[in-house]
Amino acid sequence: MPQSEVSPAVQTIAQISHATLERLPRYLAYLKIRQKQGVQQISATIIAEDLRLTPVSVRKDLAAVCQAGRPKVGFPLDILIDDLERFLGCGNVRDAFLIGAGKLGRALLAHRQFGEYGLDILAAFDVSPRLVGQEVEGKPVFPLRKLPNLAQRMGVHVGILTVPAEAAQTACDILLEGGIRAIWNFTPTPLDVPATVVVRNENLAASFAVLSRDLAAVFAQEQVEVGGTTL
Amino acid sequence: MPQSEVSPAVQTIAQISHATLERLPRYLAYLKIRQKQGVQQISATIIAEDLRLTPVSVRKDLAAVCQAGRPKVGFPLDILIDDLERFLGCGNVRDAFLIGAGKLGRALLAHRQFGEYGLDILAAFDVSPRLVGQEVEGKPVFPLRKLPNLAQRMGVHVGILTVPAEAAQTACDILLEGGIRAIWNFTPTPLDVPATVVVRNENLAASFAVLSRDLAAVFAQEQVEVGGTTL
DNA sequence: TAGATTGTTAATCGATTAACAATC
DNA sequence: TAGATTGTTAATCGATTAACAATC
Numbered sequence: 001m002p003q004s005e006v007s008p009a010v011q012t013i014a015q016i017s018h019a020t021l022e023r024l025p026r027y028l029a030y031l032k033i034r035q036k037q038g039v040q041q042i043s044a045t046i047i048a049e050d051l052r053l054t055p056v057s058v059r060k061d062l063a064a065v066c067q068a069g070r071p072k073v074g075f076p077l078d079i080l081i082d083d084l085e086r087f088l089g090c091g092n093v094r095d096a097f098l099i100g101a102g103k104l105g106r107a108l109l110a111h112r113q114f115g116e117y118g119l120d121i122l123a124a125f126d127v128s129p130r131l132v133g134q135e136v137e138g139k140p141v142f143p144l145r146k147l148p149n150l151a152q153r154m155g156v157h158v159g160i161l162t163v164p165a166e167a168a169q170t171a172c173d174i175l176l177e178g179g180i181r182a183i184w185n186f187t188p189t190p191l192d193v194p195a196t197v198v199v200r201n202e203n204l205a206a207s208f209a210v211l212s213r214d215l216a217a218v219f220a221q222e223q224v225e226v227g228g229t230t231l
Numbered sequence: 232m233p234q235s236e237v238s239p240a241v242q243t244i245a246q247i248s249h250a251t252l253e254r255l256p257r258y259l260a261y262l263k264i265r266q267k268q269g270v271q272q273i274s275a276t277i278i279a280e281d282l283r284l285t286p287v288s289v290r291k292d293l294a295a296v297c298q299a300g301r302p303k304v305g306f307p308l309d310i311l312i313d314d315l316e317r318f319l320g321c322g323n324v325r326d327a328f329l330i331g332a333g334k335l336g337r338a339l340l341a342h343r344q345f346g347e348y349g350l351d352i353l354a355a356f357d358v359s360p361r362l363v364g365q366e367v368e369g370k371p372v373f374p375l376r377k378l379p380n381l382a383q384r385m386g387v388h389v390g391i392l393t394v395p396a397e398a399a400q401t402a403c404d405i406l407l408e409g410g411i412r413a414i415w416n417f418t419p420t421p422l423d424v425p426a427t428v429v430v431r432n433e434n435l436a437a438s439f440a441v442l443s444r445d446l447a448a449v450f451a452q453e454q455v456e457v458g459g460t461t462l
Numbered sequence: 463t464a465g466a467t468t469g470t471t472a473a474t475c476g477a478t479t480a481a482c483a484a485t486c
Numbered sequence: 487t488a489g490a491t492t493g494t495t496a497a498t499c500g501a502t503t504a505a506c507a508a509t510c
Binding site: 012013014016018021022023024025026028029030033050051052088103104106107108110111113114116117118119157158165181182184188189190196198200201202203204205206207208209210211212213214215216217218219220222 | 264
């Protein structure tokens, strides 16, 4: 009873908005850096300034996850970090298999920061006899055909797809056979999956297109300014 | 005169909406696959179905880039691909330097698909004497301190940052010194740059958080359904 | 001609921003 | 107490969706 009275506005991960959710890991990474620097208390205003966001937006985001904010003083850093980690690590979907131990796959396997955000890649799978049986970045590499059995036995629900574009749907089908329920797709191939399976397409080319556009816009703006001044 | 009359609704890359821009590379990747399969004509309806988008949305996106759409028949595949490539490759910001030849850096250097989307990584830079002077994925690795000079001489405006989080701002400052105008930041560190420099933060952890949330939502939904049936 | 598809204009939806009340 | 900061409610902004007219 004295504990249950402390639970007002904090949201569950299913309720939270897409945009907010995408910003939470940024807050977490930033706050950890500040913590290392010995900071103990932090305000949404400061966070917003450093991350180039608006204070209101930061406050709204944090309010969804942490209720330890106090007027005048801001948030205790340790509680805020704790709440963010609990929130992002929730859903118990930490365990994942990676399919395709090529260069990108290895880079992801080596990306130790994932652990901090609730992701734990248990093993890699590949079709290449050269890789199977080896360890890559400290993770075992199994033959792809063994995935369905292992996924079911180990209760793994998340697959990370880093195979060549042509192999994407075939690999995806094997994931589905293993009962995988969420696929992080790093290939450009759109995957055909049942509606109950979640796919997140990682699209580096799209991201670059945005950067490229923004730069082109800056250049265009400068052209206008120079033109207006000198001509 | 006969040529200039053909130029109505197509937009420039600076005008186009953020959301549309992010979808264009997906269309391009998809259409290239279809082209290989021998398809010559394609409709927004089909594209939408395969990419899990709405037909209206696809039509609006394509209309911004290509005016070759014809009622009843759709788009000629070759013209559509051509227009998308021209559009995404525009702005002449193809040339880039990559900073930090670690695992992620190498994976990006090896990512041959980038060339199709208007990105050409000319060289890598690193502080490690072990890497400097070597070739990585067929690209030369130079010492980081040489970047400002080379960037200026070669007119490179785009930097891809794949250094460790702690080294991000230092590396960023060297980029700025070299006159770099756009930074694709793969580190979790928020960069401090002048307003005239464009930064695009690539945030894999954020992306995973969204996947994780969507999966948790599906699980929660299933709980509700099972609960409603059996209890 | 009939029907499928394009492309546009208006309505809806969601996220951000602005204004303000609450509180340490 | 005064002022800084939180958190909420209302207004704005942008993107998606719905409805429809144009055209091959």
